[in-house]
Amino acid sequence: MSSIRLAIVGCGGMGHRHLYGLGELHRQGLSPFRLVAACDPNRGNAESLADDAAELFDHRPAVVTDLDALAEVGVDAIDTPTLPRVHHDVAIGALERGWHCMVEKPVGLTVRACNLIAAAAKDRPQVLSVAENYRRDPMNRLARALLDAGVIGDPRLLIHHSMGGNGNRMLISVWRHQKNQSGLLLDVGVHFTDMMEYLLGPITTVYAQTRLHEKVRINPAARGDASASNPAGVYGKWQKEMPAEFEATAEDAAYATLEFASAASGQYIEDHAIHGEGSWLRQIQGSIGSMNLPPDRRGAPLSLNIEGKEIDGEGALELVPDFHLDEATAQLFGGERLSRYDFEFPEIDRKVIATEYADFGRAILEGRPPEVGIEQGTRSVAVSYAMMESGQSGQIVTIDDVIGERIDGYQAEINDDLGI
Numbered sequence: 001m002s003s004i005r006l007a008i009v010g011c012g013g014m015g016h017r018h019l020y021g022l023g024e025l026h027r028q029g030l031s032p033f034r035l036v037a038a039c040d041p042n043r044g045n046a047e048s049l050a051d052d053a054a055e056l057f058d059h060r061p062a063v064v065t066d067l068d069a070l071a072e073v074g075v076d077a078i079d080t081p082t083l084p085r086v087h088h089d090v091a092i093g094a095l096e097r098g099w100h101c102m103v104e105k106p107v108g109l110t111v112r113a114c115n116l117i118a119a120a121a122k123d124r125p126q127v128l129s130v131a132e133n134y135r136r137d138p139m140n141r142l143a144r145a146l147l148d149a150g151v152i153g154d155p156r157l158l159i160h161h162s163m164g165g166n167g168n169r170m171l172i173s174v175w176r177h178q179k180n181q182s183g184l185l186l187d188v189g190v191h192f193t194d195m196m197e198y199l200l201g202p203i204t205t206v207y208a209q210t211r212l213h214e215k216v217r218i219n220p221a222a223r224g225d226a227s228a229s230n231p232a233g234v235y236g237k238w239q240k241e242m243p244a245e246f247e248a249t250a251e252d253a254a255y256a257t258l259e260f261a262s263a264a265s266g267q268y269i270e271d272h273a274i275h276g277e278g279s280w281l282r283q284i285q286g287s288i289g290s291m292n293l294p295p296d297r298r299g300a301p302l303s304l305n306i307e308g309k310e311i312d313g314e315g316a317l318e319l320v321p322d323f324h325l326d327e328a329t330a331q332l333f334g335g336e337r338l339s340r341y342d343f344e345f346p347e348i349d350r351k352v353i354a355t356e357y358a359d360f361g362r363a364i365l366e367g368r369p370p371e372v373g374i375e376q377g378t379r380s381v382a383v384s385y386a387m388m389e390s391g392q393s394g395q396i397v398t399i400d401d402v403i404g405e406r407i408d409g410y411q412a413e414i415n416d417d418l419g420i
């Protein structure tokens with residue numbers, strides 16, 4: 001296959017960001033794809049993406065509104081930055097048509113939705129990749145290499161604290177505050193649960209308290225206030241059309257204790273309703289030292305403390321002489337061995353998304369599994385829901401029970417709403 005005929009299915013904010021990532025890969029001469037179609041039931045969104053694509057490539061992709069029309073265009077693979085509610089329908093529809101598929105996170109809206117995708121993928125030859133981008137940040141690659149090399153000894157405790165959200169303001173869009181569409185603890189949380197397992201391996205149990213602090217959210221963009229949360233600057237035109245105020249139904253904070261299979265412990269705070277000072281801490285305490293990781297996709301260096309001695313990012317790099325980034329990441333970020341990088345967020349965003357496409361393309365061409373497949377994608381969703389299941393029941397929850405759908409009291413209402 002000389003070039004993989006690709007369609008982007010879902011042409012909203014992340015669809016446009018994916019396009020810019022694909023453009024970045026193309027600009028670097030690394031893309032095995034040819035974008036042949038933009039697909040979205042909202043034709044205007046697909047037209048907008050096709051217009052932007054015409055600026056990046058030597059052609060304008062076809063515009064279609066459903067998968068049947070996409071089949072007429074002829075595709076080998078699709079990328080699905082659609083609404084989480086429809087991920088399972090779109091992914092299963094693609095697999096049944098014989099297409100490779102890269103699904104945005106969360107891979108399914110509930111664990112059952114993930115399991116349905118897994119069942120459809122089983123025994124099919126196509127690649128099913130999950131677009132989980134945080135782990136691909138070069139700083140997180142370095143952190144993992146340092147852990148693998150035993151630089152801080154055996155990890156004992158992971159602390160993940162992420163607090164922000166500007167009080168009662170809308171985060172990006174209304175749907176991120178709705179339980180049956182993918183609330184914040186899933187939409188954002190799934191990145192963090194993937195990162196915790198990427199760094200320290202499988203999580204086995206969760207005990208959590210969850211809260212819906214802000215029952216009414218306000219959307220500053222509806223009143224012409226440009227300070228709305230708008231990653232990569234792509235969401236403004238849609239935010240202006242969203243309601244100025246709306247009811248939130250999904251929890252916006254989780255406070256949890258986790259256990260890893262390795263016997264390490266985790267302390268997790270994810271709070272999107274902070275009115276005071278926000279904070280970030282991702283720290284791993286080990287048997288001979290500790291590591292502090294920077295926020296994802298910012299390029300700030302990590303730091304170590306080994307037996308009381310402070311080690312900066314450059315010093316950390318020296319401790320892993322064999323560490324190097326994969327070819328695509330190295331070319332995109334400007335070096336095989338990086339202890340920091342300096343780009344504005346939209347450029348970082350493009351580069352990280354480009355690495356997802358690079359992995360997806362290589363998996364298709366080489367017939368190998370992608371870095372993040374349905375199993376890991378499902379685990380990240382399950383750990384996020386384990387917090388909500390535990391928050392509802394007040395019990396310690398095992399991840400195996402959530403993946404096996406033996407514990408799904410919180411998700412039952414969403415599954416009913418999805419009709420699955």
Ligand SMILES: NC(=O)c1ccc[n+]([C@@H]2O[C@H](COP(=O)([O-])OP(=O)(O)OC[C@H]3O[C@@H](n4cnc5c(N)ncnc54)[C@H](O)[C@@H]3O)[C@@H](O)[C@H]2O)c1
Nearest residue numbers: 010011012013014015040042045081082083084086104105
């Ligand atoms: N990895 C990240 O950093 C990151 C960031 C933002 C969003 N996301 C993910 O990307 C996905 C989309 O988020 P978004 O911010 O672009 O949302 P969005 O609301 O901006 O866009 C969603 C798009 O999907 C379209 N859509 C709805 N039903 C569809 C269907 N059946 N088939 C095809 N398209 C359909 C909508 O019309 C809209 O254009 C979500 O899964 C979200 O979690 C990931």
